[in-house]
Amino acid sequence: MDLTTVLSLGQTALELGLICSLTVxxxxxxxxxxxxxxxxxxxxxxxxxxVGAAVALSGHPFLALAAAxxxxxxxxxxxxxxxxxxxxxxxxxxxxxxxxxxxxxIAVMSxxxxxxxxxxxTVFTLVKDRLEGTPLAGQYKLVVALAAVALAxxxxxxxxxxxLGLAIRATGNNPDMVRASSINPIFTTTVGLCVAxxxxxxxxxxxxxSQKSAExxxxxxxxxxxxxxxxxxxTILGRGSILSRAVGVVLGxxxxxxxxxxxxxxxxxxxxxxxxxxxxxxxAISGPYLKRRWPMIRRRLSHRSxxxxxxx
Numbered sequence: 001m002d003l004t005t006v007l008s009l010g011q012t013a014l015e016l017g018l019i020c021s022l023t024v025x026x027x028x029x030x031x032x033x034x035x036x037x038x039x040x041x042x043x044x045x046x047x048x049x050x051v052g053a054a055v056a057l058s059g060h061p062f063l064a065l066a067a068a069x070x071x072x073x074x075x076x077x078x079x080x081x082x083x084x085x086x087x088x089x090x091x092x093x094x095x096x097x098x099x100x101x102x103x104x105x106i107a108v109m110s111x112x113x114x115x116x117x118x119x120x121x122t123v124f125t126l127v128k129d130r131l132e133g134t135p136l137a138g139q140y141k142l143v144v145a146l147a148a149v150a151l152a153x154x155x156x157x158x159x160x161x162x163x164l165g166l167a168i169r170a171t172g173n174n175p176d177m178v179r180a181s182s183i184n185p186i187f188t189t190t191v192g193l194c195v196a197x198x199x200x201x202x203x204x205x206x207x208x209x210s211q212k213s214a215e216x217x218x219x220x221x222x223x224x225x226x227x228x229x230x231x232x233x234x235t236i237l238g239r240g241s242i243l244s245r246a247v248g249v250v251l252g253x254x255x256x257x258x259x260x261x262x263x264x265x266x267x268x269x270x271x272x273x274x275x276x277x278x279x280x281x282x283x284a285i286s287g288p289y290l291k292r293r294w295p296m297i298r299r300r301l302s303h304r305s306x307x308x309x310x311x312x
Contacts, residue, residue, distance in 0.1 A: 005265075011142065013261040017229075017254035018145035019210060022152055022203035023222055024229040024253045025246060026196040031230065032245075033160065034192040035172035036083070039094030041226060043101030044075040044197050045204040045219030050108040052205025053115040053214035061122045065205055072201025075101065076193035084186040105216060113216040115208075122209035141210055148206060149250060152199060157243045159195065168192045224277045229253040231284030256280060 023045060030038045048068035055064035075097060082093035109115050128140040136143055159165045171178045171188040178185050208214040229252040236255075237248025263276055290297075 009261050009265060010258070011139075013258040014254055015141050015145050015210070016207075016261075017257035018142075018149045018250070019203060019206045020222075020225065020257065021149055021229070021250040021253035022199045022206070024226045024233070024249050025152055025156055026199035026203070027223075027226045027230050028233075028246060028249045029156065029160075029168075029199070030193060030196040031227075032234075033169050033172050034189060034196075036090050036189065036193065037094070038076075038079060038193060038196065039091060039223060040075060040079050040097040040101065040197070041094075041200055041223040042219040042221065043098040043105065044072055044200045045207075045222045046105045046214075046216065047071050047075055047101055047108070047219075048201030048204030049208035049214040049218050050105045050115065050204075050216075051201070053117055053208045054108055054110075056117055056122055056209060057115065057120050059121070061120075061126060061209065064209070065123065065202060068201040068205030069198040070201075072197040072199070073194045075201070076195070076197030077190060079197070080190040080193040084189055102216070109214070109216065115214040117209065117212045117214070120212075122212065123206070124209055144210075145206070148202070152202075153243065153246050153250070156199075156246055160242050164188070164191065221274060221277060224274075224281060225256060226253075228277055228281045228284055229256045231281065232256060235284060235287060 023041060027038070027041065030036050048071060051071040052064040052068040055061075055067045079093050079097045082088040082096060083090050088096070106113070124141055124144055127144050128137070131137045131140050131143065160169060167178065167183050168188045168191065170181075170183070171185045171192070175185045178188070204219060208218065230249055231252070232255055233245075233249035233252025236251050237244050239245075259276065259280065260273060263273065264270075268276075
């Protein structure tokens with residue numbers, strides 16, 4: 001594998017990792033900050049892609065970003081409504097919304113399972129035209145992805161350090177204390193899920209515009225990918241400020257996509273990638289635990305080895 005191939009693989013992984021890191025940031029907000037496991041991520045990601053593609057096909061690529069985020073907000077609001085007002089368990093609420101979104105996504109795509117944007121203008125093609133003749137002309141996808149992630153990091157960091165953001169973080173840590181402090185946990189949960197799903201919708205829209213198509217299964221497995229990336233990021237930069245932890249999440253998304261890209265490069269069958277995702281999740285979850293337990297495990301192994309030698 002020559003240097004050019006390695007650089008190409010790295011760039012592809014970085015572009016996809018940055019775009020999908022917006023979904024990981026959404027999970028960072030809902031799962032890490034709000035302590036809610038939102039399983040509607042797959043459907044919401046596809047919803048953002050479908051809405052974004054439909055609006056882009058009508059000739060408004062930048063408006064498509066706002067429309068996808070608005071669709072994500074609606075998805076997050078319904079999920080929060082089921083949890084907070086109707087007493088549905090958070091896991092079940094996510095599953096219900098994810099199931100319902102399949103039909104809604106098909107409706108948004110006018111009954112089709114694929115929207116082709118080969119002849120439509122996208123954010124990426126517009127940026128490519130603007131960068132024509134510059135050294136960054138060939139990196140236009142990376143430029144758009146970097147700009148989107150940088151803006152999302154800034155917005156998320158500022159938001160979580162506002163009074164409302166602190167209330168959302170407190171709701172995830174101790175809802176009873178929040179309720180005793182005259183803060184409505186229903187409101188904070190709803191706002192948190194709406195903001196998180198807005199990021200998910202934006203991520204789906206950007207991926208659809210990058211690939212020039214939106215397919216009904218584009219978001220399948222996204223919650224697993226986002227969770228794996230989140231846990232990898234937590235291992236890298238799990239402590240410190242909100243910004244450093246969010247940056248760790250983005251790095252985790254890149255590393256996960258790099259593993260995916262390398263696996264595809266070595267001709268791994270596509271159906272095996274879900275197994276790779278599951279293995280990465282297991283390693284990311286069990287890694288810190290095994291690291292803490294390793295001294296005890298090593299002592300036990302040494303003791304057994306010594307006992308076996310003594311028996312001889």
